[in-house]
Amino acid sequence: MGEDVGRQEFTRADRTQYRAKVRRCLDAFERMLREAQFEFDRPLTGLEIELNLVDDRHDPAMRNAEALAAIADPAFQTELGQWNLEINLAPRELDGSGVTAFEDDVRASLNAAEQKAGAVGAHLAMIGILPTLRLEHLSGQSLSVNPRYELLNDQILAARGEDLHLAIDGAERLRVSCDTILPEAACTSTQFHLQVSPEQFPAIWNAAQAVAGVQIAVGANSPFLLGKQLWAETRVALFEQATDTRSEELKAQGVRPRVWFGERWITSIFDLFEENVRYFPALLPIVADEDPIAVLDRGDTPELAELRLHNGTIYRWNRPVYDVVRDRAHLRVENRVLPAGPTVADTLANGAFYYGLVRRLAAEDRPVWTQMSFSAAEENFHACAREGLDAQVYWPGLGHVPVAELVLRRLLPLAYDGLRDWGVDTAVQERLLGIVERRCAEHRNGADWQVAAFHRRFDGTSAERHDALRGMLRSYVEHMHSNEPVHTWAVD
Template sequence: MGEKVAADGIGLADRERYRRKLQECLEGLARLLGEKRFDRPKNLVGLEIELNLAGADGLPRMMNSQVLERIASQDFQTELARCNLEVNITPHRLHGQVFEQLAEELRTALAYADRKAREVAARIVMIGILPTLDTTDLTAASLSENDRYFLLNDEMRAARGEDFALDIQGVERLVARSPSIAPEAACTSVQLHLQVTPGRFAAVWNAAQALAAVQVAVGANSPFFFGRELWRESRPPVFQQATDTRPPELQAQGVRPRTWFGERWIDSAYDLFAENVRYFPPLLLLCGTQHPLRVLDAGGVPDLAELVLHNGTVYRWNRPVYAVVDGVPHLRVENRVLPAGPTVADVLANTAFYYGLVRALAEQPRPVWTRLPFTAAAENFAAACRHGIDAMLRWPRPGRGGVAEIPVTRLVRQELLPLAAAGLDAWGVEPADRDRYLGIIEERCARRTNGASWQTAAYHHAREQGLDRGAALAEMTRRYVDLMRSGEPVHTWPVAWSAARRTVPSPRRAEANGWGRGEGSDGG
């Protein structure tokens, strides 16, 4: 979301013009697909991670502009709120020791950014939702200084016509209202990109949808929001409600929310772009000067700018992406399911699991989506968000037909990890790289431990030590940051510690520990 847009010159008459341009873009996309104009995949791993800023007290720090000024690297950008950043890692070929290479680059980038953040008394925190955020932290005044964020906020508020309502029943219940979309900024994620041919797009997207629940269950890391213990992965309900432009009457009519899982398996990438145009009113009515059909008639490649912009305001958990690079168009599946963190090792384990499994599932002779109803996949996703690594999921019975309910830990260890390993082998990933990172997923399942389960156990331990709610959340967050910087995967983290003897690393100790193995130099 970091790109800038100009907010000037938008009026009521623009809506009809923008709709016409969207239809032109859709027709242009259909022509490109029919003419087979798309680039071949280059087997590249694309990785983006949204981050939080917090102080030594564990509380959020609203100063991304100051931190970014000191980082001074195009790899880091703003995100929605001033307590957020985003880091983009240069794409790597999915081959050899790619995950260890990515891990080394990510450790170096995060360690450098953290050193720069400490210059203004802030720290980089890689977590799904910062547990210490409060309602007063996420208001319209908290939005980053970017025209797109202000315009998006204004348009979504106008579309809804009233405050955004948050009502989430988890372990506890949260009820809150917000006059802005700022609570959306609490949700920080990892985004994984995979370029695919048009002919393989549907299979890859369907596979990604089928495994989304598994990703959430083993990778959950967002159990707290606004001081309440909610779902094990609270980002999806928070994000959906914080961006819900439907007033209650439209919700009652069954109008689709802008953040959604989807409602069917697809046959083509075109299906998703067409649904986005058909179901969702445009929010950012910014028309470019290019006419897609004229560009095609002249033998060129259109940027489909209006369609791309509109597509960015429909928040699918697996999003279709159209882009043009060096004059050649391509398609990507953007996987947006995973929360950030807890450690670099955990992020790369989640990444390896996804890329291996999505390839294996997409290439099955009898694909999982031909044996699993889409409604079951959607229900699985909700169950995984609620229960995390303790979730029960519905999955096709191997070789026997039908669908059975199975603990996600058993499903992963018995069926999906071997598939993910085979998928990584097909990509050409080195066995040592494959085994290291898939081994982290296996250990999480064996110990039934992920970021969310550690956070909740550590929080309740702090409460048992006599701390009140706010102090326990802050104490748990500080402990999380210490362990995150150790680089050891979350399933190895101890839960218990003495609240009376808590230690916060001194600058010297923190510099030594870094972000795990291989902290690099000041190169961002």
């Protein structure tokens, strides 16, 4: 959710000052791009995973403060809801066995955290949307104890001017209203970071946008929300609606949403930051003391605090990131497409597929984004979120094809080539991309398993729906701890 901020009220003068400061940051950023003031000695990758906490009955456990105190590891942080945590892994290089090192680190950290959190009655569940979440869990009392979350909640609802209304049609139909933004906390994701040079950024971002739908289809893991079976990756529809600051009238006028796929291919990272400043008003108009132009003039690296804060309140599925580490600036693509889970092995398989695919697509002489419209990429994205591995997608040279067939015939070979270009060990490539291949061949991702396991308990039995969801989640968590990929799980 970004950096902590204090509780405060904002005036019209605050917003005017903030707008001017964001634009001055944008001017400084443009100058830094011209003067090539960015670190890119070696390509580093980062990983964040959002987690759910459940109690012994596998209902949400509103205990993230107690769990964090018990875990006592700075890699773990709070998230929006009291049943959420996030783990941030230190950046690594991809070459050699770097991906395997990520896997080892995540498993060790999660195993240690599970043992410690269990002492306060909380257990970790790595899943896109917690199936046992109920509407009563989405009240203001469930916000994490951090002024940032209350402030963000107040600002989004004030911008809307009305309660949040969720309307999702899938296998079943959901219509609910909520007076908080806590439905956003139901969306727990995996975020892959890739550090790139300014020159590489447009090609990597365009490639990530082009394959976002395929990523969703392969990795879907969020079929249930508030007891209803909806999309294969319901998290997409939920996140788009849960952080929407627009009234119905503004939607009708074509005002852009804050959860945004985008509307065009880019030629510079500046395009994205400039769109953010041009199209979106401030949610958190907090002004820092730094003058970024003066910092540049004296030869130092500006923090660009206002630009970064503003960027953090616009939820692109592939987000541009400016960051400063040890007084050196760098750029990253933050891939926010995928849900959490089902296992660490599945997560790293998704990462290997993504990193390999964007590396190869970005290097092609005739890139895929020069052969397909941006709207086709967006249509693929939403089709795959709705249908998962059952989706039909458009791909240049093939037309509309089943997404699993596209992965097996065309994209997996490219991902292998891309991982070789990164210098990833052959054995690591084969193990992780082999997981993606088996998912597609057997038509079984996390969403497919959840749906099958739920209906095994619910259809033709006397089980209550919530009890069937609890039973499914209990089995899911047991399989999750085995670290065996989801396509191998029995529907028990």
